[in-house]
Amino acid sequence: xSDSRMNEMSEYHENKVFASRVNxxxxxxxxxxxxxxxxxxxxxxxxQQLRADxxxxxxxxxxxxxxxxxxxxxxxxxxxDTAKDVVEEKKExxxxxxxxxxxxxxxxxDNIASAIDAGREAYKAGTDTKx
Numbered sequence: 443x444s445d446s447r448m449n450e451m452s453e454y455h456e457n458k459v460f461a462s463r464v465n466x467x468x469x470x471x472x473x474x475x476x477x478x479x480x481x482x483x484x485x486x487x488x489x490q491q492l493r494a495d496x497x498x499x500x501x502x503x504x505x506x507x508x509x510x511x512x513x514x515x516x517x518x519x520x521x522x523d524t525a526k527d528v529v530e531e532k533k534e535x536x537x538x539x540x541x542x543x544x545x546x547x548x549x550x551x552d553n554i555a556s557a558i559d560a561g562r563e564a565y566k567a568g569t570d571t572k573x
Contacts, residue, residue, distance in 0.1 A: 467510070468510050471503075471506045471510075475499065475502070475503050475506075478499050479496075479499060
């Protein structure tokens with residue numbers, strides 16, 4: 443297995459582990475938010491204080507969501523970059539094989555043309571000696 447393929451596999455595994463951690467953190471934060479919301483609604487507070495707590499909780503949730511979306515975007519961008527690199531590498535390999543096969547076909551064509559020319563010359567030489 444090539445080093446680049448090993449690096450791709452390692453990077454894929456690291457990205458998968460990172461995505462799993464981001465997902466776990468997300469669930470933790472969702473649970474934290476839900477627990478905070480339940481606590482707010484069951485705690486005896488004034489209406490103004492309760493509204494302030496709800497707004498603060500919403501702001502924290504929004505900030506958490508923004509941070510998670512940035513992390514997810516970075517992971518996806520990393521995957522896209524890796525995929526682009528793999529596609530480019532495979533494209534280069536295909537072009538190299540196609541070029542090699544094209545040169546081989548040209549050599550075969552030249553060999554066949556030379557054989558035909560040699561056959562014609564031999565035929566002419568044979569018919570010239572008979573005349």
